[in-house]
Amino acid sequence: MTTTEPVQRILANFESDNPGVKANLCRMLMHGRLGGTGRMLILPVDQGFEHGPARSFQPNPPAYDPQYHFRLAVDAGLNALAAPLGFLEAGADSFAGQIPMILKANSANALVPKSSPKNQAVTASVADALRIGASAVGFSVYPGSSLALDMFEEITEMRREAAAHGLATVIWSYPRGEALEKRHEAAFDVVANAVQFAALLGAHVIKVKLPAGEIGLAESETAYKTVVPNGLSGPESLAARVAHCMQAALDSRRIVVFSGGSKQDDEDIYRQIRAIRDGGGNGSIIGRNTFQRSRHDALEMLDRIIRIYNDEA
Numbered sequence: 001m002t003t004t005e006p007v008q009r010i011l012a013n014f015e016s017d018n019p020g021v022k023a024n025l026c027r028m029l030m031h032g033r034l035g036g037t038g039r040m041l042i043l044p045v046d047q048g049f050e051h052g053p054a055r056s057f058q059p060n061p062p063a064y065d066p067q068y069h070f071r072l073a074v075d076a077g078l079n080a081l082a083a084p085l086g087f088l089e090a091g092a093d094s095f096a097g098q099i100p101m102i103l104k105a106n107s108a109n110a111l112v113p114k115s116s117p118k119n120q121a122v123t124a125s126v127a128d129a130l131r132i133g134a135s136a137v138g139f140s141v142y143p144g145s146s147l148a149l150d151m152f153e154e155i156t157e158m159r160r161e162a163a164a165h166g167l168a169t170v171i172w173s174y175p176r177g178e179a180l181e182k183r184h185e186a187a188f189d190v191v192a193n194a195v196q197f198a199a200l201l202g203a204h205v206i207k208v209k210l211p212a213g214e215i216g217l218a219e220s221e222t223a224y225k226t227v228v229p230n231g232l233s234g235p236e237s238l239a240a241r242v243a244h245c246m247q248a249a250l251d252s253r254r255i256v257v258f259s260g261g262s263k264q265d266d267e268d269i270y271r272q273i274r275a276i277r278d279g280g281g282n283g284s285i286i287g288r289n290t291f292q293r294s295r296h297d298a299l300e301m302l303d304r305i306i307r308i309y310n311d312e313a
Contacts, residue, residue, distance in 0.1 A: 006038030020166020033077030145177025187216025242279025260286035
């Protein structure tokens with residue numbers, strides 16, 4: 001398999017990484033129906049930790065089975081499947097080599113008291129990722145939490161070890177915690193901060209929420225009045241907000257995928273996908289919006305998303 005020019009351009013941005021890391025990035029970028037385009041569509045299934053099994057899988061009971069998700073990712077032609085250790089262990093052998101895996105190596109859980117500082121426990125290791133044949137480790141950080149600096153230190157150590165063994169690093173960068181009001185967690189300047197933090201921590205792939213049309217930090221108001229990035233005079237369109245997030249990703253030198261969040265109307269999802277495409281984003285990481293639908297409906301939705309990213313719909 002020869003790598004395409006878009007993938008070669010992306011890999012060239014990672015100037016200090018070894019051939020093992022680049023090979024695993026290439027493996028994900030070249031896999032599936034978006035393979036070779038420079039875009040990615042990833043299925044994440046870490047919601048059993050984050051939301052609990054009933055909220056996650058009861059809307060579509062076959063989704064309780066990890067192998068259901070492996071098969072969905074394979075049949076839909078996705079770039080990768082991301083999940084915690086126990087989940088991936090339940091299908092890593094049956095689907096070995098059929099879908100690149102991202103081992104989600106830390107997690108919160110649905111039963112932690114809401115009054116606790118936002119944090120995640122480390123639940124897997126680089127050795128686990130190597131053992132099951134994963135292409136990357138995944139890790140969440142919570143900018144805005146009083147424990148964010150601890151999480152930064154944890155991923156710094158894990159990323160160093162992962163790179164030494166040729167594994168890529170994916171960082172879920174979700175602003176939340178005592179420093180932020182809930183309504184500002186997805187503000188476009190706050191999300192841009194989250195992208196920049198993940199890039200500076202050494203992420204190869206960055207996962208963030210779609211940026212909303214408001215400014216969340218008082219300090220940002222002055223900055224956006226005096227410096228207008230790429231003609232962005234305000235959060236006037238989702239595509240413009242995505243473009244600004246790509247600026248924050250070291251001027252698009254890092255891969256950024258945007259999460260789908262809770263289940264939404266089909267047309268709302270397609271509108272968001274077009275905005276990600278038009279704003280220069282690298283793609284999407286969509287969980288509940290697919291596996292909470294029937295398999296038939298999920299495959300139809302993923303097919304439409306892929307066609308949008310390929311400028312075919």
